[in-house]
Each structure stands twice: as structure tokens, then as C-alpha cells.
Amino acid sequence: MLSDRPALRIGSRTSPMAMSMARTVADQVAKFADVAVEHVGIRTTGDQWMGDLSKLGGKGAFLKQIERALLMGEIDVAIHAMKDVPGDVPMPEGTAFAAYTARTDVRDVLVARKGSPYASLDEMPPGTRIGTSSVRRKAQLLKHRPDLHVDRIRGNADARIARLDEKGEFEALVLNRSGLDHVGLAHRASEVLPTEVMCPPVGAGVVGVQCRTADTAICELLRMVDDPVTRTHVSAERTMLHMLQGHCNSPIAGHAHTTPDGQLSLLGMVFTREGGRFAYSQEWDSCERPGELGAYVAADLLRKGARGIIDGIPH
Template structure:
């Protein structure tokens, strides 16, 4: 490793994204204190926009400016939440995810305002307002509690929590909010989680809890360095889940969930689910394969979901 290697790490400017980039920097510095690692914040159109993401072309709005800086050489490494990487948009030519960090907790959790008498979604009265940024969460909440009012709340996690706290009790306030536990931990707000939702109640998104590190494939020294951070088990899970997502061709408003794990006997298990926008209909598939066939497993689950009407459900959700 060249002693004067300088690596510019790019990420979004939200507190969570900055924390993730700083974590990657600290991991790199463990390999060599002579590395010069610079963090570069890049504000994306998705961060600036407060309307529906679909109007900007979906989750890719969180990536395209960062991708552009990587391709143009303004940064050397990009740090992303894999759950925000679209499955229907190809990666920029000449780039790849050289490393996936070990997967964090994939559970979603419920937050309640200070002084709330409620401790779970099941305790909320009919008509209570629940905030979430994900159509996947909305569909699964309404599948369990169709009597609740589930509304969109946009912004980074910090701004969502600030709005949640400030608006409680107002005409447009929320009685509860659902967020990812891993995200709360990254910003030091895990204590706000009141109820941890079981996976059979809230199936996570594809790539949940995974930080991916992207670079230019031509930068062989950086590729080799990042590979030291790569977690093979997580890469296998992401491969299966994203193969399913890619074959389903879902857009940013598609309520698609997927979770890959390893069984006690050492096989891969992939659960895939596709919902209607309000959760009234859903397709559910779970299949198994060997560890070396993650891509095939994802394709098989996608095909099985398609036979159960997944494409009709996806087409029925507005872009």
C-alpha cells in the first residue's frame, strides 16, 4: 500500500450519512495510519426535495449526484445505504461495490411521543396517525391494522424525529412513527425505540442494515484495500436480495420486501414479499438454495412472486 495514498470518501450530508462515512474512514485507518482519508459531503436532489420521491425518479435521486462525482474523479469512494440503491437502475459503468460491511440489525421500530400512553402499534386506537417514509412499511402496517391512518413523513431521520416531536398534539401530528433500528443506532438515538417489530410483522427492505462502499473498478489499489472490509456473508445475502429486486423491476413506490438468511443446516433462505399500496393484497414466497447460488435463489423467488401476481401489484402502485 503506497504510504501517501489519499482517499476521498463521498456521502450524503445527512447526519446518518456522515456517521456512516466516518465509520468507513475509521475502518480504513485501522489498516494504515499513513492513509489520508478525507470526507466529502454531497447534497443530493433527494435530500433537497420535500415532495414525493417518484417525481424525481425514485430513490436514485439520493445517488445520482454522488455517482457523478465518483465517475468524474471528484471522490474516490462512495458510501451508500444499500436499501436506497434502486434495483431497476444500472450502476454507472466502471464502478462497483468493492465492499459490503457486516449487516446490522434489520428490524423496524416504533417511536412514540414523550408522554404517550401507548407502547405498541396494537395499542393505538382506530384512526391514530402513524408516520413513515416507506411504502413498504405503510403496506405492512395497514395489513395488520387497516383502521390506522398511515401518512408519509419525508426527510432524513433526524429531521423526521424533530418534526414528529414538534407536531405531536397538533392537527397534523403523528401518534407514532416507524423507523429502522439500525439508522437510530448510527445517530445515537436508539433510546427512542419503544417497540421492536418482529420480522413476521414487518419484513425489511432489500439491503436492510447494509452499508455498501462503491469505487471505480480501474482504481486497483483502492479496490484491493476496500476488499479487506468486505463481509462475504453479507455480500451473499445482498446478492440474493438484489437479484430478486432486479428481476421484479419494481419502482421506488413498489412495496417490495426481501430478507435473506442462513438456516441452521447452512443453506440460504430468501423471503420475498410484494404488497398492494394499502396492504390489502400481497404475494409471499420463501425458497432455499445452497450458499454458492445466491443469484439463482433471488431469480427463483422473483419468478415465483411473478407467478403469484407480483407484477400486477407493482403496476397498481403509483409512481
Template sequence: MSEVATTTAAKLAVPSQPATVTAYFGQMFNDRPPLKIGSRTSPMAMSQARQVQAMLAEVTPDTPTEIVGIETSGDKWMGDLAQLGGKGAFLKEIDRHLIMGGIDIAVHCMKDVPGDVPMPEGTLWAAYLAREDVHDVAVFREGSQYVSLEDVPPGTPIGTSAVRRKAQLLKYRPDLHVDRIRGNVNSRLARLDTEKQFEALVLARSGLRRIGMEHRATEVLPLEIMCPPVGAGVIGLQCRTGDSAIAELLRLLDHPETRTHITAERTMLSGLQGHCNSPIAGHATTTPDGQLSLHGMVFTREGGKFAYAHEWDAPERPAELGAFVSATLLRKGARGIIDGIPH
């Protein structure tokens, strides 16, 4: 995405008291069909859509909503995502429904939103929900004698769906055999236990929690070993710029600190112009003394070469911090690393 969008719809005179807000939006939407919330059809994505639906019901219980499941080409394709144009394969059908009016709100995992594809014209990110746990975890197959990646012997097969995870795993344990596994989390867990092709998978902890499988997490990987992807643990809500009322409704769900962090991360990602096969990690946080911190990393696919940067700035300057970290990574050789990876 070439820029980090903010809500640009015309400001409406939204009341500040909860009861008045409920009545305000209830009256605004009571003469129209239910608000349609568009989502991918995977169990995790549908869980996220139900979360958004529940949050909207708390704000305006008299406003009807409906979840519309959209099967994307990325969900149907079990091969390399690069052959479909990368992570955008998870978004384009949903974007099309939003632009054409088939849905009113699009629910996206921000980690799946590519950094090198412009945002669809006429849409905006109206809200970012509060960030969830960003840690990755190791999930060992049922019956495995191991509980830690540090303990497995050289050559142990480990599965992951992300080139970012593969690069960092091989940087940590270059003697492991790390291979790609596709499919939603439920299907990957089933294959782990039944096919026994892998000793363990590396997955997002928040994703396991969302599908009620957090108990399968055997080892939580420290951020020093597994830096998360840009947008990890964040749900973004997208709507049409012309729908001012919907934009204002979603704005009530926006988490300001998360928006600040996402702005820094995605500005960095945009500056790097990485493609879907680029192992790029980025994580923004607010330090105890109130500074905005941003880690950025770019790897070769096998983790043998990487560029790293960590910088700080004032919390009011997330875009400036993201641009600075991007420039620092490029100065440290990130462009050569990214361009050297086939896509």
C-alpha cells in the same frame, strides 16, 4: 440494478499478515492525495462515512483519508421521491462525483440503491460491510400514553417514509391512518414531538442507533409483521473499476456472508423491476443448518393485496435463489401489483 456486481478489478498480490498489509497499502498510497470518501450529508450518512474511515484506518493507518459531504437532490427535496425519479435521487450526485474523480469511495445504504437502474459504468461494489440489525421499530412521541402499535385505537395517525412500511402496517392494522413523512431521521423525530401530527413513527432500529437515538425505540416490530427492505442494514462501498489498489483495499472490509445475502436479495429485486413506489420487501439469512433462505414480498400500497414467497438453496447459489424467488413472486401476481401502482 440489472446485475449484482462483484469485484472485477485485477487481483493484486496483497499480503496476508496484518502488519505487512499495513505497510503494503501505506506504501501504495503515500505518494498520492488523501483517499476521498463520498457520502450524503445527513447525520446518519456522515456517521456511516466516519465508520468506513475508522475501518480503513485500522487496516492502513498510514493512508490519509478525507470525508466529502455531498448534498443530493433527494436530501433537498421534501416532496414525493417519485417526482425526482425515486430512490436514485440519493445516489446520482454521488455517482457523478465518483465517476468524475471528485471522490474515490462512495458510501451507500444498500436499501436506497434502486433495483431498476443500471449500475454506473466503470464502477463496482468492492465491499459490503457486515449487516446490522434489520428490525423496524415504533417510536412514540414524547408524552404518548401508548407503547405498542397493537394498543393504539383505530384511526391513530402513524408516520413513515417508506411505502413498504405503510403497506405492511396496513396489512397488520388496516384501521390505522398511515401517512408519509419525509426528511432525515433527526428532523422526523423533532417533528414527531413538536408538531404532534403523528402518535408514532416507524423507523429503522439501526438508523436510530447510528445517530445515538436508539433509546427512542419504544417497540421492536417482529419480522413477521415488518419484513425489511432489500439491503436493510447494509453499507455498500463503491469505487471505480480502474482503481485496482482501492478495490483491493476495500475488499479487506468485505463481509462474505453479507455479500451472499445481498446478492440473493438484489437479484430478486432486479427480477421484479419494481419502481420507487413499489412496496417490495426481501430478506435473506443463513439458517442454522447452513442453508440460504430468502423471503420476498410485494404489496399494494394499502397492503390489501400481496404476493409472498419463501425459498431455500445452497449458500453458493445466491443469484439462483434470488432469481427463483423473483419468478415465484411474478407467478403469484407480483407483476400486476407493481404495474398497478402509479409512479
């Protein structure tokens, strides 16, 4: 199907985690087609900036250069962590997510400093400094433990852990479990945080594979690696996110899953940045109606005050 192409060019960020995601997609493509694959690393504005992401327009700073390379024909496929894809910015015309990889573990973990006497969140004494890159995590940490001191720390997961161990600024970090798997650091997790304590972001654990819709052969190939269950879950979550129209500083969490009896469940939460106020909704519907479920949960959150919470947080 793609034998005339010298290589399928897969573009991603240059972080170890993003490159691992790209290799995963390449390995899956290789199961369905005998096609050479070339990885194109793209250092994005978000990767180069160590300040507050809101000053660059939010998580979209991780996408712009990669999507531009796709539109300009410099790459054939763009790889994105779906948790970094904004809900209030439309996709570039002529592109689509032809595949979502099967979802990995969505849970966050506590990574304690080497030599720390504490191994769990509940063991941390009042005033303990915890580091995280996410306003969603900060809000939920402070909702659960308002006596902690939570500060921002940016950078790749391996660099953050090295800083944790070497500088002693923090007693622990909160990171994504599957992300640690990607960079070979899963052993550093001292506690897995249940979703009741730390609801994941929309799109957690999912790699989105974007291509130009005009490249029909590539679209068809990528559809072979698409996971339909994950697509259903992501559709529900992203419909909710889109309808909430949160900006990059909005702590919004959402997680869809299929229940043992075959129902589609969606949990959505919106917080103030310090976790003092929040709106919560969980509803169920048929797995054939992810968009309807996402819209219903968003509407329920808005009825419970989500709009005021989101609008009250500075951009």
C-alpha cells in the same frame, strides 16, 4: 499500497446517518492501511426535496450526485445505504461495489411521541396517525392494522422525531433500528417490530462501498473490509429485486439470512400500497447459490401475481 495518495476521499450524503456510515467505513479502512481519509459531504437532490420521491425518479435521487462525483474523480469512494440503491437502474459503467459492510439490525421500530400513553403498535386505537417515509412500511402497517391512518413524513430521522414530539401530528413513527443507532437515538424506540410484521427492504442494514474499477489499489483495499456473508445475502436480495423490476413506488420487501443449519433463506414480498393485496415467497438454497435463489424467489413471486401488483401502482 496507497501511501502515494494524500488522502482517500470518501463521499456520502450529508445527513447525520450517512456521515456516521462514512466514518464506519473510514475506521475499517484504517485497520488495513495507513492512509489519510477525507470525508466529502454531498447534498443530493433527494435530501433537498421534501415532496414525493417518485417525482424525482425515486430513491435514485439519493445516488446520482454522489455517483457523478465518483465518475468525475472528485471522490475516490462512494458510500450508499444499500436499501436506497434501485434494482431497476444499472450501475454506472466502470464502477462496482467493492465492499459491503457487515449487516446491522434490519428490524424497524415504533417510536412513540413523547408523552404518548401508547408504547406498542397493538395498543394504538383505530384511526391513530402513524408516520413513515416508506411505501413498504405503509403497506405492511396497513396489512397488519388496516384501521390505522398512515401518512408520509420525510426528512432525517432526528428531524422527524423532533417534528413528532413538537407538532403532535402523529402518535408514532416507524423507523429503522440501526439507523437510530447511527444518530444516537436508539433509546427512543418503544417497540421493536418483528420481521413477520415488518419485512425489511432489500439491502437493509448494509452500507455499500462503491469505487471505480480502474482504481485497482483502492478496489483491493476495500475488498479487505468486505463482509462475505453480507455479500451473499445482498446478492440474493438484489437479484430478486432486479428481476421484479419494481419502480420507486413499488412496496417490495426482501430479506436473506443464513439458517442455523447453514442454508441460505430468502423471503420476498410484494404489496399494493394499502397492503390489501400481496404476494409472498420464501425459499432455501445453498449459500454458494445466492443468485439462483434470488431468481427463483422472484419467479415464484411473479407466478403469484407480483407483476400485476407492481404494474397496477402508478409511477
